[in-house]
Amino acid sequence: xxxxxxxxxxxxxxxxxxxxxxxxxxxxxxxxxxxxxxxxxxxxxxxxxxxxxxxxxxxxxxxxxxxxxxxxxxxxxxxxxxxxxxxxxxxxxxxxxxxxxxxxxxxxxxxx
Amino acid sequence: xxxxxxxxxxxxxxxxxxxxxxxxxxxxxxxxxxxxxxxxxxxxxxxxxxxxxxxxxxxxxxxxxxxxxxxxxxxxxxxxxxxxxxxxxxxxxxxxxxxxxxxxxxxxxxxxx
Numbered sequence: 329x330x331x332x333x334x335x336x337x338x339x340x341x342x343x344x345x346x347x348x349x350x351x352x353x354x355x356x357x358x359x360x361x362x363x364x365x366x367x368x369x370x371x372x373x374x375x376x377x378x379x380x381x382x383x384x385x386x387x388x389x390x391x392x393x394x395x396x397x398x399x400x401x402x403x404x405x406x407x408x409x410x411x412x413x414x415x416x417x418x419x420x421x422x423x424x425x426x427x428x429x430x431x432x433x434x435x436x437x438x439x440x
Numbered sequence: 441x442x443x444x445x446x447x448x449x450x451x452x453x454x455x456x457x458x459x460x461x462x463x464x465x466x467x468x469x470x471x472x473x474x475x476x477x478x479x480x481x482x483x484x485x486x487x488x489x490x491x492x493x494x495x496x497x498x499x500x501x502x503x504x505x506x507x508x509x510x511x512x513x514x515x516x517x518x519x520x521x522x523x524x525x526x527x528x529x530x531x532x533x534x535x536x537x538x539x540x541x542x543x544x545x546x547x548x549x550x551x552x553x
Contacts (some may be wrong), residue, residue: 360539371530371544417484426538427498430482
């Protein structure tokens with residue numbers, strides 16, 4: 329069974345609007361959580377990660393994510409989206425076998 | 441600052457042909473990985489090498505072999521390519537295995553016809 333679920337396959341937002349990408353995981357212990365971004369034709373770039381401590385994590389490019397244990401979620405947010413944020417976003421978690429498991433991805437489109 | 445470099449970037453194979461994807465990292469990382477990416481399925485781990493001299497199967501190893509040539513290099517071989525292996529392949533590395541940030545190469549687009 330997949331350990332990470334990204335419920336939204338596609339999301340379209342207007343430039344300047346706020347963004348929230350959802351990620352839910354299934355893992356009993358304290359998870360190690362990641363968000364990666366993939367621009368078209370490129371590899372994956374790490375946006376941010378959560379290992380422990382403060383549940384609100386700041387990343388690059390103005391992104392942040394909040395770990396909520398009670399909801400098994402690690403949603404990615406940005407207060408104001410730029411056209412250059414159009415990309416595919418992947419949530420990932422280390423599973424019990426120490427393998428990094430990815431969600432199916434959310435493709436973000438930004439309207440001018 | 442190269443990071444993880446993989447070659448070739450694009451390849452078209454005929455069914456039954458063999459090929460090797462090459463990967464090298466210059467970050468002195470101990471662990472290396474091969475993933476494949478298919479639409480809607482995220483990235484799935486094919487094989488990994490937790491440290492030089494070891495390799496292990498990931499989630500989808502069938503049809504592939506790997507070689508950890510040295511600490512820097514980790515190759516992926518398709519012995520007899522099948523259309524189901526049409527995918528984007530990513531090599532990656534991390535300082536150690538388990539719980540560390542994984543850094544990715546730019547991908548290799550493989551089409552099997």
